[in-house]
Amino acid sequence: MAAIAPRADATEELPRATGRQLRTVLILLVPGLLWLGIFFVVPLFTLAGTSTQTPSGSGIPGEFVQTFHLANYWDVISEYKGHFGRSFLYSILATALCLAIGYPLAYLIAFRAGRARNLLLVLVVAPFFTSFVLRTLAWRQILSDDGWVVSSLKWVHVIPQDMAVTASPLAVVAGITYNFLPFMVLPLYSSLERIDPRLIEAGGDLYGNGFAVLRKVTFPLSMPGVVAGTLLTFIPASGDYVNAALLGNNRTTMVGNVVESRFFRVVDYPTAAALSFILMAIILVLVVLYVRRAGTEELV
Amino acid sequence: MTQRRRRPLSPEAAAVIRAQRGFSRRSLLGGTGALGLGAALAACGTSGTATGGSDSKPAAAQDTSAKDKMVNWANWTLYLDYDENTKTYPTLEAFQKQTGIEATYDEAIEDNDSYYGKIQGQLRNGQDIGKDVIVFTDYMAARVIEQGYVQKLDLGSIPNSKNILDNLKTVDFDSGRNYSLTWQSGYAGIAWNKEKLPQGIKSVDDLWRPSLKGRVEVLSEMRDTLGLIMLGQGVDISGDFSSDDFGNALDVLEKQLNEGQIRQVKGNSYKEDLISGDAVAVIGWSGDITQLNAENGDKWGFAIPEAGGTLWSDNMLVPIGSPHKANAEALMNYYYEPEVAAEVAAYVNYICPVKGAQEIMAASKDKELAALAGNANIFPTAADLAKVKVFRTLKGTEQTDFTSEFQRVLGN
Structure with a gap:
């Protein structure tokens, strides 16, 4: 300190x-x-x-000329609005889930873990030792139709017999949540760990019950961690395409998948570029709005 | 940052708040924003060099093969015989001994489109990409030949090219094989889990049986998946089919995808789903199924549908900027010797394009090898070859239009 x-x-x-x-x-x-x-x-x-380029007319894929064709942007928005909606829906859901799972975890590590604190922190970071793609592929095995998770859920009739968990929006959101959880936990932890415990004690002395202290003291003081964690999760999650590609199907594709397909498969660079720009712009606007709203006087 | 400092509750609390200020919202926004955007951009970083519309074709590089005894080869993964113990490629070692040409082998190609994206900027300017032999599938070979991004071969220095299978001797993108030589070929057909479907699958329509709902996967390679569907609809995919024919097949794919009959559209990874059981029947590649059966017990059947399957090839090409064309030709010539081709085929398990390799393998003392000579997926039978077709080269804007429509149906 x-x-x-x-x-x-x-x-x-x-x-x-x-x-x-x-x-x-x-x-x-x-x-x-x-x-x-x-x-x-x-x-x-x-x-x-x-x-803003358009095809050169030679018919050879990948040849474009600069025509300052701004209508590319409009075409992209009207064609892919569904993908944009899905990208942000999935990433917001995943961010909320990360926060819901990550906050108690970070709180535990910061205040209640005692000597196990370092071990727990290492465990949070441990998944990074394996490749992102491999971890996502592992989820496909774990959630496969005949795997033990899905079979046991079917056996206790929690899910219908013919339901598949992979190749669904559920799997995509779960995958994003899992992959980005450490990005939420670490900033939350570093923020919570810096809180002076005496402030929390003081909250108790002033007749605040556990929940009131959490709401009035701990949570506000951990706001920088919450903002950092949600941004570190939300921004990469909305541009992610690995989870949608590996765990989803043709109805769960996100903007990142379209950029990949337009860039490499169709060789339609202008559309891919316009998509990237719109994605950046929307993320920027959402983030600015969020930070303004989340920002309170005590924070600065 | 210039805000007036408040009176803190205690020195400790002040430290907490000040430390947090070091991590203020503004610096956070700037920092992470740039990070996110940077990452998004990194994915598209090559777009700048990837555009432009010049009509002039690049000129071939000066050949310095006689002076520089070397050849650099870029190929796909698991596509050349490899010795786990010595960590070397036996046939390539033998080539170096025989010719004195130093060969460097690089598994640099993961798929056609991304490798093309990587090298096309340099190719357009006639620059040396550091590779003297590259391997592209038919449609991409067609594209680089048309664009003038590869060198014309001197067939006189590749006398063994006469050993090429008759089916592959002439292709619509390179009649006479003046620019390309087949490396390996394969079929796309239908494959199924023999335990779950003992009666097997005979046609693409069988994949749409209600009992297989959600357990079918098809290839993300447009020419194979739609080629098989089109063949099932009686369309000749090597003939002059129309965009309506293509559209009809695409409608079938879209319907099966949206109804959930097809679980996912996959590249190579359908193999894992066959193993896990998520996929019971697939449109897949012959060589993959041969390898799967070798590694996981003989569990899967493979067949070319009665209406026909696709025959694709990967082709060796010499990039326009390569200064080692003669060495590259020596390498191609070497791999068209039946003895060498047999050695590669025994490892790779795709269709061997070299005539005479089968006889050599059959005569092998190694029983396993001799048995492989009878594998119809490595040495195709005349009956199979009569059933398969090569997807014709797409002309003009067809390539972009068809791919674009196909990707739309895949949800991209």
Whole structure:
């Protein structure tokens, strides 16, 4: 804690920094700016350029000419509005599920785990040791029609005999939730862990019951973690296509799947580029709205 | 950030709040926003080089084969005989000894479309992609030949090319095989779990039986899945079929997908679903089923539907920028020797395109190998070859239009 606090002070004094300090700041910024400039800003412009191109008319796939055809965007929206809806529905559902599962878990690790804390944290991160695709493929085996999970659920008549769990929206949302859970738990944990326990005690001293303390003290203080966790989950989840490709079917495809198919299969780069742009724009708007709403005075 | 600091409750609480401020909403938004967008972009990063509409074709590179005794080969995974113990490719080792040409083998190709996306920018500019032999399936070979992205072969330096199977001697995208030479071929047909369906499956229509609902999978390779459906509808897929014929087949696929008869549309991964039992009957590839049966007990049947199946080939090509064409031709010539082809076929299990390899394998002292010589999926029988067709090259805008429609039906 003490190590972090002075840094926060230094940032606040930035406007009054001397020329030399400014230079240090700039040197520190260079690697990040270069990286983002080359791999983010430049491709962003090429992508924007591609998104308004039209086929060259040669009939050869992959040949396009720049015609500043902005109607590409309109075509993409009207053609793929269902996919956009599905992408955001799935990612919002998965984010909510991650929060519901992740918050109690992070709370437990931060306040109740005692000496098991580090072990539990390692366990949260452990799935990262295997590849993302492999873990998703494993879900297909786990949830397969004749696998033990589905068979036992059928045996106790929780689900109908002819139901398949994979190749369904349920499997896609479950897959996203599972894959992104650590991105929710870690920021929540780091936020909860920093809360001064005496503040919680004080809540009890002021006759707040457990729930009231959680609602009035713990949760508000953990808001940075909640915001970070939900964003880290929601943003990649809405662009995800691996889960939909492996666990879904032709009625559960998300925008990412269309981008992949347009880019590689159909070789329709303008549509893929326009789709990516619209996805970015919607994510940006949703995130800004969310952060504004979630942001409270106590947070800043 | 410049906001006035509040009076904290206690020094500790102040530390908490200040630490949190270091992780403020704004920096968070900037940081993660850029991260998310960056990741989204990374996926499309090559789009910038992938466009443009120049009519001029790139010129072939100067051949420096005599000086640089080397050849770089990009191929698909599990597509060349491999020795687990020595971690080498025995036939390739023998090639190096025989010719003194240093050969580098790279399993760089995962699927046609993505590999094409990766190399096409350089090919268009006539640049050396660092590979001297690449392997593309028919339709993609057709595309790069038409675009002038591959070099014309000197058939005089590939005398063994006369050993090619008659069915493959002439293809509509390269009559006379001046640019391409078949690496391996295969059928797409129907496969089923023999325990669950002891009576087997004879036609594509059998896949739509109500008892198989949700347990059928088809290939994401358009030409194979729709080719089989079209053949079932009596359309000649190597003939001059119309877009209506294509549309009729697509309607069948769409109906079966939307009614849930077809569980999923898959690339290679239908094999795992056959193993897990999620898929009981599939449209699949002959070589896959041969391999599955070898690894998991003889559980699956494979047949070319009575109405016909598709015959596809993967073709060796020399990219336009390759400076080692003569070495590449030496490599092709080597793999068209029946002895070498037999060795590859014994490992790869797809259709061997080289005449004479079957006799050599049958004469092998190794009983297992000799038995493989009788496998109709490696050495096709005349009856099977009479039933299969090659999907014709799509012309003009057909390629884009058909693929686009197909992908739409797949939900993409």
